[in-house]
Amino acid sequence: MNNNRTIDWIILDWGTTNFRAFAMSEDGELVDRVEHKLGLLQVQDGNFAGQLEVVLSDWLGEFEHLPIYMAGMVGSAQGWVNVPYVSTPVKLENLATNTHQFTLPWGAEATIIPGISHCDESGSYDVMRGEEVQLFGLLEITGKSTIEAAFPGTHCKHLQLNDNKLSSFKTYMTGELFSALSDHTILGRGLPEQYPSKAAFERGILESEAGNFTNQIFKARTHRLFGLLDDSEVHEYLSGLLIGNEIRELNTQHIYLIGSKALCMRYERTCQLLNKTCEHISGDESFLAGMLKIKEAMNNDYA
16 A cells, blocks of 8 residues: 555546445545455445445445445446446546445445446447446547547457547457356366467457357367367367457457456467457556546546
């Protein structure tokens, strides 16, 4: 903790499986942070206030006067409050004017940032919660108004921004598909311990374009049967297939990758092999920058 700065407000990134809290100074500098396996699934009987009070009292001691700004699945139907989605196209100001505000049991004010929905030309919908904050933080960090970005994760988001507005986005279940295929199909059954393999990962990337994708996935089995893939390399090959298939969907040649370094490194290598350029930006950095801009926009509205 930076003891030379006073904590003036708190930011929460509260998702389905994880909880991150950031203590901020008045001028928007990070003072301290904490992370817990306290996602929505771990909160019993909807007692979000009680769980939050325990975390904050253990971490900060005196916290009762600090306003709290939250984003993520905490604002979903399964979360603390179901905050309605804002529909595309969306500017940062649209998020600021559609927040949900309420008073916490200990008297502090709480704000939940809304998620975003997008309806495509076929009339089908896509949604996000949490990434919208990182997205507008990315605009602040890069100083650009038109970009395309990917947010690797369990449900990866591809987003397009034009003239500072989120115009469209798509969700890819890359991470969840990897888990399901590895743990619950014949592809992963009876495998020995898996080891890192650059060759197997890159083979998956390059073969992700060949034929029907569900047929290509089955190659994780036939490659093993005919000695083209070692039993210890199946996860790496599947990872390459899935990420390669996803990155091929991006239309632009330059992509911003937002998230953890370890996962984004896989996407960076995929971009290199598929002749795309990319730039990695820290997920925490973009989240904090975005939340600071939303808070500023809210204060301007209420000034």
